[in-house]
Amino acid sequence: MQTPAPTDYVRATSVSHAISLLEEHGEESRILAGGHSLLPMMKLRIARPEMLIDINELDELRGIRVDGDELVLGAMVTHREVLESPVLFEHYAIFRECEKVIADPLVRNRGTVGGSMCQADPSEDLSAVGSALRGSVVIQGASGTRTVPLREFHEGPYETQVEPAEIMTEVRFPIRPGAGSAYEKVERRVGDWPVCSAGVYVVVSDGLVTDCGIGLTAVSAEHFCAPAAEAFLIGKAPTEDNLRSAAQLAADAADPSSDQRGPADYKKHLANELTYRALVRAAAASQGA
Amino acid sequence: MQVSMNINGEPVTADIEARKLLVHFIREDAGLRGTHWGCDTSNCGTCTVWVDGEAVKSCTVLAAQADGHEVRTVEGLEGADGLDPVQQGFIECHGLQCGFCTPGMLMTARWFLDRNPSPTKDEIREAISGQICRCTGYKNIVDAIHWAAEHPRTNEVTA
Ligand SMILES: Cc1cc2nc3c(=O)[nH]c(=O)nc-3n(C[C@H](O)[C@H](O)[C@H](O)COP(=O)(O)OP(=O)(O)OC[C@H]3O[C@@H](n4cnc5c(N)ncnc54)[C@H](O)[C@@H]3O)c2cc1C
Ligand code: FES
Ligand code: FES
Numbered sequence: 001m002q003t004p005a006p007t008d009y010v011r012a013t014s015v016s017h018a019i020s021l022l023e024e025h026g027e028e029s030r031i032l033a034g035g036h037s038l039l040p041m042m043k044l045r046i047a048r049p050e051m052l053i054d055i056n057e058l059d060e061l062r063g064i065r066v067d068g069d070e071l072v073l074g075a076m077v078t079h080r081e082v083l084e085s086p087v088l089f090e091h092y093a094i095f096r097e098c099e100k101v102i103a104d105p106l107v108r109n110r111g112t113v114g115g116s117m118c119q120a121d122p123s124e125d126l127s128a129v130g131s132a133l134r135g136s137v138v139i140q141g142a143s144g145t146r147t148v149p150l151r152e153f154h155e156g157p158y159e160t161q162v163e164p165a166e167i168m169t170e171v172r173f174p175i176r177p178g179a180g181s182a183y184e185k186v187e188r189r190v191g192d193w194p195v196c197s198a199g200v201y202v203v204v205s206d207g208l209v210t211d212c213g214i215g216l217t218a219v220s221a222e223h224f225c226a227p228a229a230e231a232f233l234i235g236k237a238p239t240e241d242n243l244r245s246a247a248q249l250a251a252d253a254a255d256p257s258s259d260q261r262g263p264a265d266y267k268k269h270l271a272n273e274l275t276y277r278a279l280v281r282a283a284a285a286s287q288g289a
Numbered sequence: 290m291q292v293s294m295n296i297n298g299e300p301v302t303a304d305i306e307a308r309k310l311l312v313h314f315i316r317e318d319a320g321l322r323g324t325h326w327g328c329d330t331s332n333c334g335t336c337t338v339w340v341d342g343e344a345v346k347s348c349t350v351l352a353a354q355a356d357g358h359e360v361r362t363v364e365g366l367e368g369a370d371g372l373d374p375v376q377q378g379f380i381e382c383h384g385l386q387c388g389f390c391t392p393g394m395l396m397t398a399r400w401f402l403d404r405n406p407s408p409t410k411d412e413i414r415e416a417i418s419g420q421i422c423r424c425t426g427y428k429n430i431v432d433a434i435h436w437a438a439e440h441p442r443t444n445e446v447t448a
Contacts, residue, residue, distance in 0.1 A: 001329065002329045002330070003308060003310070004308040004310075005308065006306060006307075006308055007307055007308050008307050009290065009307035009351065009353045032351075032354075035349060035350060035351070035354070036331060036349055039310075039331075039349050039350075039351070040330060040331055040349065042308075043329065043330075052307070052351075054353075054354060056354060103419070104334075104418045104419025104420075105344070105397070105401070105415070105416055105418065105419055106334060106337060106344055106345060106346050106397065106419040107331065107346070107349075107419060109343050109344060109345055110343075110345050110346075110349070110350070190418045191332075191418050191419060
């Protein structure tokens with residue numbers, strides 16, 4: 001039987017209350033969001049926080065909305081809410097395509113966007129989406145809020161720019177009229193973490209790519225993205241040859257290691273092929289196909 | 290710490306350690322053994338219950354998190370009119386063998402059918418993709434849930 005080590009538990013009543021609790025209890029306290037990464041780690045005793053600060057009752061961290069030219073997701077928005085959101089789907093099919101293959105419906109009922117971003121597992125699916133779309137996160141501490149681009153957010157596996165006495169309040173994504181987007185994932189079995197995933201958006205205008213973003217997860221691409229592949233595509237026609245070349249450049253950004261999910265060369269092959277497939281579909285969607 | 294929750298409409302209060310998982314609260318403190326506890330790793334889904342009408346894996350929720358909330362377990366599935374159609378469906382279609390996975394399957398199935406009353410078999414498979422059954426090969430479980438979809442419930446719904 002797996003049981004977490006002894007811990008204390010308190011419910012935050014507001015974001016500022018959560019922050020003052022984090023300050024009061026110091027480094028041994030942790031935010032508890034969906035708990036679907038933290039509780040499994042506590043059961044394995046990989047994490048042993050002495051105080052859990054539950055933010056599930058904070059309605060101010062819920063909801064999906066459009067704010068000017070940005071999509072805003074509260075930190076406590078669940079995977080299921082992302083999956084089922086008409087407004088997210090209207091702008092980016094990638095959200096629905098990605099969420100459909102994250103874990104299973106029960107995990108998706110509980111796991112959150114903020115938890116996924118802050119967990120920063122090197123195989124986190126939403127990290128690839130966040131980097132592809134060049135999203136940003138809003139982080140709040142006692143001294144105020146700051147906004148950090150997702151392409152600067154990760155400091156390493158399981159490490160982010162969120163300081164011990166800070167909390168992530170929302171994730172923001174720029175709206176790009178005319179963008180097509182897609183997500184491709186290979187997992188060992190339904191509901192599993194990815195062997196490799198690729199997520200992209202492409203804007204095609206007058207037959208040329210004017211804007212694009214390419215995200216990769218589980219293959220140790222720096223900041224979950226492939227900037228050289230993106231730069232290559234800008235100003236080019238989305239032909240098979242060009243998309244193949246971009247996919248190869250994306251695979252070059254991957255630096256996977258061999259593990260129980262597969263050998264490194266297979267993962268590199270996936271980074272290439274999945275990026276290609278996602279680019280083909282996203283370019284077609286942008287051109288209204 | 291003291292926690293109180295409604296389980297199947299009945300108030301349950303107990304003094305527990307904050308680290309206690311909801312599945313163990315349900316089995317030990319509320320004495321409801323219908324909810325099973327299997328993999329311990331959030332994978333098998335036999336521990337599935339509803340919290341505020343939402344199907345969740347109760348081995349991955351703290352009992353403290355359910356304090357003040359509504360929990361429903363497999364014991365609460367049967368209504369005044371008798372068995373829920375998903376329960377009847379498992380009987381009609383031989384949807385279980387050893388029965389270990391069954392409580393989770395039933396709770397997920399009812400939650401799912403309340404949102405998608407006329408699903409395809411593929412949608413049913415997707416809905417139970419967070420559950421593991423080592424006996425049936427899933428076919429009869431899918432048939433059982435499909436049977437239940439064709440026999441709408443008359444009892445109260447999850448949400
Ligand atoms: C069986 C299973 C399969 C899974 N499969 C996948 C998969 O295929 N792909 C995938 O991407 N993920 C997968 N996951 C992970 C899932 O997406 C989790 O929901 C997610 O990683 C964490 O979200 P959470 O809300 O549960 O976070 P929690 O577990 O509550 O928190 C995770 C970490 O983030 C911190 N944190 C949470 N919210 C905040 C905040 N607002 N501010 C600051 N810090 C915060 C916590 O302190 C903790 O350290 C799986 C999980 C399980 C159990
Ligand atoms: S015991 Fe909860 S998912 Fe297996
Ligand atoms: S009937 Fe035995 S595990 Fe499903």
